[in-house]
Amino acid sequence: MKNPEQVRSLVLAFLMVGSVMVGVFYLDIDDVGLEQPPAISAEEPGDFVIGEVLSIKVTIVDEALDELVLDVTLDGDRVANVYLDEKGSFVVDISHLDVGLHALKVIARDKNLLETRWFTEFTISYPAEDETRIDLDHGEEMTVNHGDNIRITGNLTHSTITSCIFIWTDALLEESSLGMPMTEDGDFYLDFSNMQENLTITMEATCGVNIITVDSKFVNITVIPPGEGEGGDLTQGCTDPAADNYDAEAEEDDGSCTYDGGEDNGTGEEPSEE
Template sequence: MVVSVMVGILFFDVEKEGENLAPIIEGEIPSNILFGSIDSLSLNITDEEMGGLTVTATLDGNPIQDLMDAGGNLVIDISELEVGSHVIKVDATDSLGQDSKWTTVFIIEYPDEGFTVIVVSSNEIFVERGNGTTVSGVLVHQSMETCELEWSDGNVDEFSLNLPYDEDGRFDLEFSDIQENLTISVRGTCGVWVDSSETEVFNITVTEPAEEPEPARGCTDPEANNYDESAEEDDGTCTYDED
């Protein structure tokens, strides 16, 4: 700033030197970062005397090896960081010993992949003893190529039988000659970064075949006096006129 000072009839222009402030540390670091979306973060450190700056920086407590350029730009490599919370701390000291500290916390997270879903029409199936049935459904996930479908007819924690499904996620599991009640569990597991799973349990209940009603008995001879047209089995009771 220039200040005019009048002494007698003379004017002298006196320039007031600018105040030397502490270093300025700036950086727009997102609070949440998708895993694999970016490889580095940038900071900028400025001061009236850049040559006199002493800068130390850490990432999760470890010294940052990346060098700051002459313009005060510091690029921090985060390509090897795992999912979770991370902390960057920067300490800048100028030639006058003025100190500035800067800290930021950011989280690296996996993209949202949605949920694994198994759609079925019914979990309760009834079948006559000795007959067969089919357990069907549709596996749904936004990354179907990552999915695995398994089934078990016993312990729900012991899935060892692979269950194929088509390009639309449809599956059919056929059973024949069923003699006893069955509990069938089907589990789908999908995900690129984080696995999600869903299990559907099908209860197959065996029923006894319905007993066929006994045939109606009566006289089945149309020539008889007591012919019974509703009779299905002749009971020997037909009567006839004597000649």
């Protein structure tokens, strides 16, 4: 039979071993409780003009970066060759993306199968461009006396005037057209001389680098017949080519025609012989 001292020593040893085991057990629990999933942070570009942002940098924080499993997708397509640098960062190239809505998704899973997901959407757009606009100095209705000259003037407005295609025609644009004479500031003009009949001019401008807009204008030119314009009354004279005093510039016969050297009888007819 063991003496009391031996029993006491055994009890103390048992208690010490038990304390150590309990401590280890609790330490393990604490360690499990301290395990955290990977932390993901990244630049979120938001909305931007094409060409302004070329890449997105993503950074992951974890105690074992080399054991992380990454799943990165851009617009649903898996991004290949994703490698973390020593700081836990990698870069996703977005320079090839066209305008529109896009999405980047990152999933990071550590050695303990703890997982973190990160997601962002961004919109790429074209630079803003003005609407194409044709302004006429005189409106779309013009009037000119028969035989007079006339000039159509105006201005074409757009943020990139060099991108504009500006044409005009006095027929149908689908059938034929000419380039509109225009300065670098968009000022334009068309000259027409010796107007004989009514005329309609159609002009159309198409402008834009990425966003195409179109504007068109119609100019109706009304020619006032001889004698009805600002020149006053018609030119009076003999309009009969057979008369001795025929006046080629006369616009209205005034009864002054004479024939065979005779005098005007006031009727434009040859005087009777008695």
